Amino acid sequence: MSEGNSNSSSNQMWGGRFAAGPASIMEEINASIGFDKKLYAQDIAGSIAHATMLAAQKIITDADRDQIIAGLNQIKGEIESGQFVFSRKLEDIHMNVESRLAELIGPAAGRLHTGRSRNDQVAVDFRLWVKAELIKTDALMTGLIKAFLDKAEAHADTVMPGFTHLQTAQPVTFGHHCMAYVEMIGRDRSRVRDAIARLDESPLGAAALAGTPYPIDRHMTATALGFREPTRNSIDTVSDRDFALEFLSLAAISATHLSRFAEEIVIWTTPQFGFIRLSDAFSTGSSIMPQKKNPDAAELVRAKTGRINGSLIALLTVMKGLPLAYSKDMQEDKEQVFDAAESLELALAAMTGMVADMTVNVTRMKAAAGAGFSTATDLADWLVRAVGLPFREAHHVTGRAVALAESKACDLSDLSLDELQAIHPGVTEDVYKVVTVEASVAARKSYGGTAPDQVRSQIAAWRGRV
Numbered sequence: 136m137s138e139g140n141s142n143s144s145s146n147q148m149w150g151g152r153f154a155a156g157p158a159s160i161m162e163e164i165n166a167s168i169g170f171d172k173k174l175y176a177q178d179i180a181g182s183i184a185h186a187t188m189l190a191a192q193k194i195i196t197d198a199d200r201d202q203i204i205a206g207l208n209q210i211k212g213e214i215e216s217g218q219f220v221f222s223r224k225l226e227d228i229h230m231n232v233e234s235r236l237a238e239l240i241g242p243a244a245g246r247l248h249t250g251r252s253r254n255d256q257v258a259v260d261f262r263l264w265v266k267a268e269l270i271k272t273d274a275l276m277t278g279l280i281k282a283f284l285d286k287a288e289a290h291a292d293t294v295m296p297g298f299t300h301l302q303t304a305q306p307v308t309f310g311h312h313c314m315a316y317v318e319m320i321g322r323d324r325s326r327v328r329d330a331i332a333r334l335d336e337s338p339l340g341a342a343a344l345a346g347t348p349y350p351i352d353r354h355m356t357a358t359a360l361g362f363r364e365p366t367r368n369s370i371d372t373v374s375d376r377d378f379a380l381e382f383l384s385l386a387a388i389s390a391t392h393l394s395r396f397a398e399e400i401v402i403w404t405t406p407q408f409g410f411i412r413l414s415d416a417f418s419t420g421s422s423i424m425p426q427k428k429n430p431d432a433a434e435l436v437r438a439k440t441g442r443i444n445g446s447l448i449a450l451l452t453v454m455k456g457l458p459l460a461y462s463k464d465m466q467e468d469k470e471q472v473f474d475a476a477e478s479l480e481l482a483l484a485a486m487t488g489m490v491a492d493m494t495v496n497v498t499r500m501k502a503a504a505g506a507g508f509s510t511a512t513d514l515a516d517w518l519v520r521a522v523g524l525p526f527r528e529a530h531h532v533t534g535r536a537v538a539l540a541e542s543k544a545c546d547l548s549d550l551s552l553d554e555l556q557a558i559h560p561g562v563t564e565d566v567y568k569v570v571t572v573e574a575s576v577a578a579r580k581s582y583g584g585t586a587p588d589q590v591r592s593q594i595a596a597w598r599g600r601v
C-alpha cells in the first residue's frame with residue numbers, strides 16, 4: 136500500500152487507531168491557529184509597527200508600506216466581524232494573516248516579513264498579550280483590595296476569634312482579618328507590576344535567533360508598540376518565556392490567596408460557624424435539600440487554583456529541557472497562559488463580588504471570640520503588668536484559672552474575685568477590665584496589631600494606595 140494523506144492510507148503498522156494519514160496528523164499536532172488566533176490584534180499591531188519601520192529605514196517603499204498597512208487593517212476588520220476564514224493548513228495566526236494579506240495586496244505582502252521571523256513575531260505578540268492581561272489583572276486586584284477595605288472599615292470593631300491551627304487563639308477584629316487579605320492581594324498586585332516592568336522589552340528584530348543584516352531600527356518598533364526598550368540579546372529573546380512563567384507564577388500565588396479566603400468562606404458559612412452569609416447572588420441551592428445554601432462560588436475559586444497551579448507546572452516542565460534558542464515545544468505556552476488568565480480573572484471577580492455582598496453575623500462572631508478562653512493571654516499579661524509576676528508564673532496561674540472555669544463550664548470573666556484570689560492572692564477587681572474580648576483587642580495596639588485604631592490607620596494608608 137502506498138503512503139499518502141488520505142484516510143484510507145494510515146500507516147499499516149501503527150495506523151489502526153488513526154482516522155487519517157501521517158500528514159494530516161502532522162497538521163493537527165503542528166497547528167496553533169485554534170488558540171493563537173486570540174493574538175490577532177497583537178500580531179497586526181506588530182506587523183504595522185514593523186512595516187512602518189521598514190519604510191522609515193528605506194528597506195521597503197512608502198507605497199508598499201501603505202498597501203501593507205491598509206491590508207492589515209482590512210484583515211483586522213474581517214477578523215472582528217467574523218468574516219475571516221482561519222485555516223489550519225496555515226498553521227498559526229502569523230501565516231493566516233500574511234497569507235490573507237497576499238490575497239488582498241499581492242506581491243507587496245511578501246515584503247512584510249523582511250528582517251523578522253515568526254520566532255520574534257510570536258514573542259512580540261505574546262508579550263503584548265500578557266502585558267495587556269497584567270494591566271487588566273492589576274485593575275481586578277485593585278477592585279478586590281477596595282472590597283476588602285470597605286469590609287474592614289465597616290468591621291474595624293467587630294470582634295471575632297483569631298485562629299491558629301483553626302483552634303481559637305486570641306480575639307481579633309474582622310477588620311483586621313480582612314486587612315490581612317489586603318496585604319496579600321497588595322503583594323500580588325506588586326508582583327503584577329514587577330512582571331510588567333520586566334517584560335516591557337520588545338523582541339521584534341531578534342529575527343530567527345541571530346538578528347538580521349537589514350538596517351532595522353529596533354528602538355523605533357519598541358516605542359511604537361509601547362515597549363520601554365528593545366531586548367538586548369537575540370538568542371535569549373526568541374527562547375525566553377519568563378514573562379509567561381512569571382504571569383503563571385504570580386497567578387498561582389494570587390489564586391492561592393483567593394483559595395485561602397474561599398476556604399474560610401466555606402467554613403464560616405456553615406451553620407456550625409455562622410459567621411457570615413453570602414448573598415443569594417453568590418450561592419446556590421441544592422436540588423434535593425431545600426434548606427441548603429451552598430458556597431459554590433467560593434468552592435470554584437478554590438478549585439480554579441488547582442487549575443492555575445497545573446498551568447504553571449505544565450509550562451515550567453515544557454521549558455526545562457529546551458536548548459537555546461526557539462523550539463516548537465514553546466508553542467505549548469499559550470494555552471496554559473490563556474486558561475490561567477481566564478481562571479484568575481473569574482476568581483478575582485467572583486471573590487470581589489462575594490466580599491462586597493457578604494453579611495457578617497456580628498453576634499455570632501463575638502460569642503465565638505469569647506469562647507475557648509481566648510482572653511487567657513490577656514489575664515497572664517495583666518498578672519505580669521499589674522501584679523508583677525514573671526510571665527512563666529503568670530502563665531501557670533492563668534492555666535489554673537482556665538482549668539477552674541472549664542470545670543465550672545463558665546468563662547474566665549465569670550469566675551468570682553474570691554475564686555481568682557484563691558488561685559493568686561494578688562488578683563484585684565481590675566482584672567475584669569482586661570478579660571473581655573473588646574479589652575483584649577483594644578489592648579493590642581502594637582504596630583500592625585488588631586486594635587481597632589491600628590486597623591483604621593492601616594485602612595487609611597491603603598486607601599491612599601488604591
Ligand code: ARG
Nearest residue numbers: 167227253254257461465466
Ligand atoms: N506558532 C508558533 C508558536 O506558537 C510560531 C513560531 C513558529 N516558529 C517556528 N520556527 N516554527 O511558537
